[in-house]
Amino acid sequence: MEPGDSASGVLAPPQGLRVDPETGRGEGRVAGRRVPCLLVLLSVVPKIGFSSFQELSFRVRTLKFCNAFWSILLNYEMRVIIESIFFTYFYGPPITAPTVTEQSHPNPQQPSPALIAPPPPNSALPNANPLLSPPPTPHSFAPPYAVSAPPTLRSSSSTTTTASSKLGDALADDASVFLHSVISTICQLPNSGELGVSVELTAALLAKDKLNAFGLMEPFNQGKERSVRAYGLYPTASFFNHDCLPNACRFDYVDSASEFSNTDITIRVIHDLPAGREICLSYFPVNFKYVERQQRLKEDYGFVCDCDRCKVEANWSDDEEEGEGEMNRDVGDDDMDEDGDDEEGDLETTDSGMDKEGEDDSFPHAYFFIRYMCSVDNCGGTLAPVPPVDARPSTVMECNVCGSFSKFSLLLS
Template identity: 60%
Template sequence: MTSTAVETLVNLAEIPDRGRALVATRPIKPGEVILSDSPLLLYPASAAAASTCCSRCFRSLPSSATRCTFHCSNSPAAASFCSPRCLASHTPYLCLALSRLPISIPPDLLSPAFFLLAAYNLAVNSPSDFQRLLSLHGAASAPADVDASALHSLLSSVVPSPPSGFSLELTTTLLSKDKANAFGLMEPFDGGDRSVRAYGVYPNASFFNHDCLPNACRFDYVDKGGERNTDIVVRAIHDIPEGREVCLSYFPVNWRFAERQKRLLEDYGFRCECDRCMVEKDWSDDEEEDDAQEEEDEGMEEDEGDEAMESVEEDAIDVDGDEDSKFPHAYFFVRYVCDRDNCGGTLAPLPPSTDGTLSNLMECNVCGSLKTEVNADQDGGQTSNGIMLD
């Protein structure tokens, strides 16, 4: 799989205290596609996803009653495919390795095992892409919550033939790359908690740094028809001037200060000092203590909704009802955060038309709803809630 930029709207640059970053090469309009990136590799997030999705493109497979799927003749139980095209593009190396995974593998080792098998399959079948994977940022050691030694021992017994350089050190390095660079491809929003269907490593998108008030957001359309359904698409949320860094949020924007800092430190090794965090760090500790239980939830992805959203909005208003004095960024939440029940996704305009006309439809990157942008006052202080279009 390869990575493809739609147009050179961003360049890679070194920014002091932030490292490598993507910077706008020209003014970017709201809704413009900044990047469309294909994964170096994909792997299922769970055993359930592995059994209900195509092993190549990760579209949902038909239900068992109507299922018409395709299987590798070398290991029919290890992988299922949605089409002859996906079947033809698989590698026997990976299928054989998957078929050798023991049923008794501990659940906490399964997802990283899927990743490592996909990575070593890349080393065997696409060495240049494997080197690109190794070039991505990663910590010097394996993530604290992953047993690298146990995983390496497991892989030693299941890979058909160890690739060049196969070692515990390489396995540890790969795990750190996964932790720092993997994007989750989500199950469809159904009004409740969302789960991750698959993970992918996207070599260009990996260079986007984090900001708690991002100027771009990413979309995935895994179940759409046609090719490149596993691409992630990054669109501008609002105007981005030339020379400005383009940033994503690594998690839902409605998370509170303490949980954002905790996730960034544990998963990415840094403390955020963006404008929003500089405002919120001075807020009362009482509101953070109320969320102690929430912060212990390690399974949170882009699925936290109204409760978190309401708490952020309430915290933004001081005792005198003066919202802007305490939280000057509240306008972002009014205009760019989805207000659909249990959603809380980020809104970005649809791409401009071919003649450059901006769209007044905002798309949510979690629930997929479209919202009309009815009006906004000239000083950027208020906007209507708009109309949700299913």
């Protein structure tokens, strides 16, 4: 740790974390200095949260989690668009000096100004209280395990441009036409007459917003695919680009049994990073196969991934893909017990977390799977070191999906 880093292992702002242009990917988060793996990069409160409507019970439970979590629900689409407008008009200026650590809802009695106001009492929307009426339809478009943010929502050029000019050309489909009509009726935004909300803007905001949300997932269940229960928008966390071999990962503690359960997220690095290294998350569990990953990224995020792992796996046969799990274990038996290389040392690490010399060209990420992928069946979670407690480094790795802990022996050996 360095001066300014907190005793609980949070990276000192703001020099620790930059936002830099990344060729072909807009902007991305970059380590402003060497980041040791035990540090928490970000710990952030959602500016806006909303239920996925897939689980009615969750809506009730969010009230318990956090009073400041915006829980006045209309329906999903309605909330998305209103929230987006709110962001665009009121949070449009770029996040120039990111708040690296935000206190979790310091005063629930005074909701954050980021929380959008409920509609006026004379709202024309029928059944506005979600606890009284089921949602009209579950949404189908938001990805179930993802973080993403459109560059334009809070891009560096957004300070002076109007909302419509910075949102690009989203297609005005039926949903946006409908939403626009609803908004026009009920959404009494300050200055709305002056700013105007067109159908195109509505469509663009809808498209942007769905890329911005972090899904807060169902608890891990080995036999069941996890679905999203709620979404949160965490603007300071929205600059992380995707990599299929991430060097950081996201944790939330919605289901924590303790009194501290809430909708905050933390981003933690999984291994040491040199200054200048881009910091990436995986937008889905790391055990997804190549074809599945590419499809997800294309459909949900609009890009073709050409990360190091994809470059290698693009040439793999189906057999190799199928045998991946087995392969990992084989390689692990060879590597784990003997190498014990020291991540705290000065070796240049790749994004598989291994020093370059030790990598196998045909399967460079074997090392990543051994060290950083959870070994619990069907989990696919990423392991990150638990942050220090009272400035004492921990020796434990935590899985960001199933929450299991394992010994962190290699790093500290």
